[in-house]
Structure formats: C-alpha cells, structure tokens
Amino acid sequence: MTQSEIMHLIQRGQKLLASGQSREAYSIGLAAVANSPDSTDSHLLVAIAAQQLKKLEIAFDSITKVIKLNPNIELAHVVRANISSQLNSVKTTVELCKNSIQYFPNNSQIWFQLSQSEYKLNNHASADTAFKKHLVLSASSPVLGEALKQFFKQDFLSSEKAVRQHLNKHPNDVSALRLLGEIALNLGVFDDAQRLFEKALSLAPKYSLARLNYAHVLTKRERNKEALKQIQLLEKQQPNHPPILTIKAATLVKLGRYKESISLYQELLEAQPNQPELWASLGHTYKTTGEKQKCVSAYLNALKFNPDYGDAYWSLANLKTYEFNEEQVTQMHQSYARCHQHQNENLAQICFALAKALESKKKIDESFSYYQIGNQIKSELEPYDRKELEQLVQRSKAYFNREKISAISTLKHSKPHKTTPIFIVGLPRSGSTLLEQILATHSQVDGTKELADIVSLARKLGNRKKKQDNDEYPQSIAKLTEREKWLLGQEYINSSAHLRNDAPYFIDKMPNNFQHIGLIKTILPNAKIIDARRNPVASGFSCYKQLFATGQNFSYDLKNIQHYYQHYLLQMEFWQSCFPDDIITIQYENVIHQTEQQIRKLLEFLNLNFEVNCLDFYKNERAVATASAEQVRQPINTKGLDAWQPYQHHLSILLSI
Template structure:
C-alpha cells in the first residue's frame, strides 16, 4: 500500500502506512528504507536523516544504506561529510556509476572542479551510454568536450539500445559541445531533440500555470492583505530570491552570501510544501482550496505557518548567521503567502532579458520542478504569466519586492549591491562586490559562473540561435504555441 501511495505521489499516506509498519515490526528494514525515501520526498530532511542513521546502524556494511545517508547529508549541506562517505563507498564498489556521479556532484558543489571532472569521466567509462555523466560535465558550464568525447556521445545517442533518459541527457550534452564549437545549427538540433523527448514524458499543460496565476491574482487582493495586517511570524531571517531559472538568481545569492550576516542555503521547497498543505487532498474535479482559503486563516494560524517554515528550514542553516537565503525561483507564485506568514522577510525578484532568459532555460536540463522549460512556446507563455503575477504583487504589495535586473548588475555592480543590501536592511560590505572570492558550497548549475568576476558571457547568446527561436518570440508577444 505504501509503495502504491508513493507511485501515486500520495506521500502523506505512504508515510503514515510506513510508520505503522515500523511500529508493528521495527526489524523490517525494507519498510524503514522506504520511510526514509518518503520523508525526503516530503522535505522532512532532519527526520529522514535520523531514520537513515537508524537503518544504517542495523547493517553498517550495507553500501545502499550508506549511500542513502550520504545523499541526505549532501541534501542538507553537509557536503564535506557526504564527500567522505561517497569516497568510502567508491573504494568498496568501484564499478558503481551512481556513486561516481554523485561524488562528482559533491566535488562540484565544493568548487573542486578537476576532481568533479575526473569523477564524471570515471562514471561514463564504466557505462559508455551514461548520459547523466556527460550532461554533468556539460552542466559545469566551463567544461569543453574533447573531439573523442563528442564522437562517443553522438555514437551512443544514435544507438537504438540507448535508454530514453540517457538519450535526453546525451542530447543536452551534445548541444553544449556543438555550441562551444560555434556549430549553432547542430547545437540547436540536439537541444530541440532533447527537449522534445523530455516534454513527451512530462506532458506539461501550460493552462494549469495560467489558471494558478489567475487564482493568485483573484484571491490575493488588497483586501486580503489589509484584513490580515499584523499577522504572521515576526522573524526577519529569510531573504527570498524568486523569478525564473537562469535569470541571475545564483549571482544574487552569491553576492548576499558573501555578507558576514547572511548564509546561502539552496532552493528550499518549504514554501511550496506549505502551499500544498493548505491546498490539501482533493479529487480531480475539485477546485483548489488555496489561495482562496488564505482569508479564512486566523492570525495564530498564519503565525504558526511562519514558525513552521522557520523550523523546517533550520536543518539547512549550518553557519549560525542571523539571515539566510531561500533561492527557490518558483516561490514567485506564492509571494502573497510569504507576506502573510513572514511579513518581515525580504523578497528579491531576479529579472533577466526575456530572450536571454528563455533560451538559457531551453538549453538547461533540470533535475525536476521546471516542467515548462522543454518547449520554446511554453517558456514564453510561462514568462508572460510570471511577469503578470509580479505586476500584481507590485500593485497590491507596493515596495514589498525589490526587482533586480541582471543586466543592471553587470553594468554597475557596486550600485546594485548597495541597493540590494539596503533593501535587506544590511550594511554595505566590500566582500559582496568581490563575491567571486567567496568560498562556499553552491548547488546550482551556475556554480562555476559565479566563482568568476562579473562578466557578459551569457548576454545575447540567443542571437546565435535566432533563426530557430520564432516560437519563443511569438509566445513572449502573446501568440501561444508549443
């Protein structure tokens, strides 16, 4: 029953059943293992880690259990500890491709790029069609494939026996390899093929996002915020950076995390988890309860939700600093909720030229959560919905969100740094201007780009692909298509 619940995404039910399994038979390890997985899927990382420790204690030499624990450590920012564990596992199982891949991810997070490259290369040598290993090299952004690697990727991608997931990863990696060689036609063909395969699996429905934005605009009104004035948790700790992926949010995070009072965490799922809880369980034909039910919440309930957010994010705060960053881009869809439960939190909208941002999204293969990104027309429509909702927040919550244009940061870094720090109530520190000198773990695709001084490398890249970008241009102009 728990396995069925997990497959259907009913994680709350699955957790309840697995906890009952543990109660009835604490020695039944498969159920305990699955409980860790479900807790992780529900973003209960502290509890998941505790359960994983118990499972590992039962079988200390079980490499699968050690891998489970190491993955959780990496998830909560204990990167050095996770790295040591991956290395131990690899020494005992040198042919495990997944261990080599994840070891590379840990090295990348720490900025140890040569080690990451070696780990990824080791992974694809173990499995020649291991698309994720090639894509991980491409996703370093600074890596350049050799001619032999390009031939190997093209050969594996063309084989009928290559699994779809590997083929998708290989297509995106090939796109990057061809783009680095200025073969833009071949690069776009590979990106397009990878995106088409990914979209055919996901079946993204753009109407669902438009519907959600419509409901946020309808229910998160000036009257709602006036009625709830003074509610919420008073904590000033969080700084939310929202927007679209590939819009420069990692750069803003690196700038802020270079401040002595601010800790960078990662893209935290906690606000979206709260929104999901407010929506509750519903039948397919039922209307969403959230955000309409925000008006029904009492001041005590709103404060409780804010306090719940503060408690659940604590596992990611390792440095004891007074402020921390939540860089989940999709939180732009929940700014009304954030305002109600955390009225003193700061919110920054990372904005970038729509063509630059849109095409950069199209070139990126995301691990999860950005289903709109695999069609040029879908990207353009999503961008329009995003701007429409941000305009609404500016109307009903004037001055609440600071918009930071990526191009302005490139043109006048210090002025924008001062503006950002002022919005966050932080004193100016030169380290924020010298952000590229800050050494910290970074778990997003732009990690290596923000470890370099400010530059224009990503500006105007879309122009090299302009002959194929009409669907994006049309969608941004209001003409929808796939």
C-alpha cells in the same frame, strides 16, 4: 536400522531442530545419514542443523546431496541459496539461484537471494529485476501482486486502484500500505506517502523496505535530520549495506555535511569502483563544494564504467566551463546512436550534453537539433499543464483582495520572527544564483539553496488527492488562524536551520516561489522579495538549454516558455501592487554592467549597510548546489549575455515576447 526406525529418528531430529536444539539435531542427522545415505530427509536435517551451528561447508555439502538425490525439493533450493550466500560465494550463489529458478520460478525467497547477490556483483539492473520479481511473488494476494506489476510499469493509477481494492479487505497489510505509500511518493503527494509509511512501520517496525521508503520521503520533504535517524536505524538492521549507505551519503549532502558525504562515497567506491552512479554522486558533491578538478575526474570515471551514461555527460556540460574534446563528442554521437530507441531520461541527458558540446564548437544548427530532441523527450516525460498556472494566477487575484492585504500589513510588526527570509524569485537562469552569492557574502546574510518548503506547503493547502481534484489553494489559507499562520512561518524558518548560521537574514532562491508570494507574506509578513529579471529571450533560451532536475516542466518547449513567462509577468505585476515596499526588481544585465550600483541598491532595499566583500562574491567558498555553481565562482563577466544570438533564427517564439 529398519526404514521405520530411521524415519522415527529423523522425526525426532526435526522436533529437536524446531525447539532450537541444533547440536542434538545435528548428531541425530549424522546417525540417520550413516544408516540411510540415500535419504534426502537425513541430509536435509544435517544441512539445516549444520547451518544453524555455522558449520557452513558441511551444511553446503549436505544440501547439495539433497538436490542431487531429488532436485524437486523446493525447501532444499531455498536452503542452498541461503547457505551459499552465508559462505560469501557470491558468483556461485547467483548461478545456483538461476538454476533453482528453472525448477521453482515462483519462489520469492530464491528471487530475493538472487537480487541480493546480483547487487553484490554490481549487476544493479539484474538485481532490480530480481527484487521486483520477489516483491510480486511474495505479495499476500493476487490483487496485490497485480498492483505491484502495474506499479513497475509506472501505471500508478491502475496500481493504486488495485492496492486500494486489496486494502478494503486487508486494511493492515503492511506490504499494501507500503506500496500505496510508494505510489503517493511517485505522484508527489509526500504527506500521504509519509503517513502510509508511518502506519506500515507502526505495524511492522522491522520492515526495512518501508523504512527505506520512509527515509526517502522525509528527504523529499526536506526533513533530512529525521531521515538520517531512520537511515541509522536501518544501519543497525543491515550494517554496511550499500543501498543504505548510498542514501545516507545523499542525505548528508542535503544536510550540508559534505566532508562526511564525500568520505562515505569514497568508502563505497573502494568496495564498488565500477559503479558509475556512485561516481556521479561523488562528482555532484564535489561540484557543490567547488572542487572542480575532483568533480570532473569523478564524472569521467563514471563514463569509464558506462560510456552511455547520460548523467555523467550532462553533468560535465552543466559545469558550463568544461570543454569536450573531439573524441568525447564522437563518443556522445555513438552513445546517441546506441540509445536513441529508448526515449528516456538518459537519452535526453546525452542530447543536452551533445548540444552543449556542439554549441561550443559553433555548430549551431546541429546543436539546436539536439536541444530539440532532448527537450521533446523531456516534455513527454514531464508534461506541462498551462491551465494550472493560469488558474493559480486567477485564484490568487481573487483571494488576495484589499482586505487580505491590509490584514497582512497589520501583522508585519506585531510578532516578527527572529530571522527574516529573503526570497529570490523569477524565471530560472535569470541571475538568481549570482544575486544569492553576492548577498551571502554579506556578514548579515546566510545563503541556503532552492528550498522546496513553500511549494510543498502550497501543495498541501491545495488538498488535491488526485490530479483531477479541484485545487483549494490559496482560498484554503482563510481556514488558518493567526496563530497557525505564524507557526507555519516559524516551521519554515526552522526547517532551513541546518543550512545556515545565525545571521539575521537568509536566502531562499527557489524561482517558482513567485507563484506563492501571497502565501509567503501571510506566514512571514516581514519577508523580502527580490524579483530577478533578465532579457526574456536570454533567460528563456537558457531555460530551454538547461536540463533541470525537477520542477521546471514548462522549460522543455519554446511555446510553453513563452506562456510561462507571460503569466509570471502577470503574477508579479499583481504582487507588486499588493506589496510595493517589500518587492524589488533587479535586472541581470544591470548587475553585469553596474555591479556596485546595483549591489548598493539591493542592500538599501534590505536595510543593510554596504560591505565591500560583496564585490568579491566569487571568492566566497560556500557550497552552491545549482546549475550556475561554477559561474558564480568567477568575477563578473559578459560572456553569457548574448549567448542566444547565434540561435536567433530558431527563436522567433521567444523574440515575440
């Protein structure tokens, strides 16, 4: 064959390939190779046709020949990575992708294939880096690419500015809509994030990353049943994909489906046994279900695969009943030395765990120094704005005047909701979990957990798009009709249905809800409020020693704890004057010393008969998802009452309250 005849043959094969006639294209490709063994186009035609026909070994050999003949053909590198991935040659795929990147560092498809393969090898950090590179390179414009770069640097304001600039010209760019949604998600503006992900998915229903983000924001808004539906859709697109199964397991925990979650984590760990994050997640689930030995074993496995894994150290310390041995304390010191230059969450976790271990060994001053370091890191990561609470207290006092309180009182019996919530509020670490466990043992009361619904509703009513915007809450409540108020109350009740049974009462123990009692009584006029109090030095220092998951940024500085506590007292004094019949103050120390008397007092306030089971609350096998989970599974004791006293020479700020 002449050169022109061979080119004509290849062109004919390419047309057949484009029209889906892979078998015919493959035959023509073989004929072209036979007549021109050094033709890259011939081998490329065979490779692509063979790949489509699932003749993967032949396809791989052919594409390898193309690259040997001419390593500068970009398409060949992309095809080689895809074929290698299909052959499940994961390590080979990583090596080939890295080789290809030397030739084509800006090819987003090769970076994507590298990220997928690194993930399969459990190299999560490398996979994450490669995927970020893929996203930046696949951006539809330089402006959007810059927005992604700023996002990965966590400069959300710069990223938002750039992505909005891009959306002004391209309002239906699904990648930009998704990125703007992820920025909103990181800033805690969950309703905006949800709306943006929904718009992106309406334009591109198969956009799996947007759907994964959508599931995430739904879990943040405690809309976990809806989140699970989105995850199930993702599973159809990508069966057995570990990141999807991981978020599924976490969502099942939120739905209270602990056995299913544990089973799924175990399944994931069979495939990826060296993943410390998965071991920690399994440990968290065992902690919630009260399976202490399995919980400890899971955390220790996490440390086995990452000796510097702060979450596992802190999780062991946070059991409150686990004792670190000398070898583990030495290991934590070594981890601190290796990680101390990175002022991040992981280092904070190591510091808090080390401080707890040293406290158990009576090394008080050294212990306090690590509490200080950990708290300093956290206070920088999660700054506390004193003005926000001060201004909220002022706005609440201004809005909830006699007229508003009177209107709430008239609604109290007009159309009551079928279930009555009991809100346990106050400073964290003030005995709220103990009170919940006691009440949840009563036949007429269901326990749930710390529900974020009221805080989320208050944020929504605040209508702040940016941090510098004025907060319209609680004044914006005035815009609601009586029907809308009732429906908001019903929506709140419905949102927790999956966490409880059919008892006439249920508990929400989110401590921060003390800020929103006016809102609570507006949408749930029959709600009961329990103000859990404890010696302010004891509760304040216990907060300082506690590394919270989220939402308690006041707790990482002793002066901020003092400020927060003082304004909590001011707020509760005001609410007591507004709703004297519906708020009771229970002192933790009294519950410890006069348990039955205090339980009777509490049940009388709730119009419930005394049940002796409430005295045996520690036998209740319900799931508990807070820091005190292990403590409330033990009988009443006085162990923690004076835990602050060895540190009193460091606590002059709290002692001055």
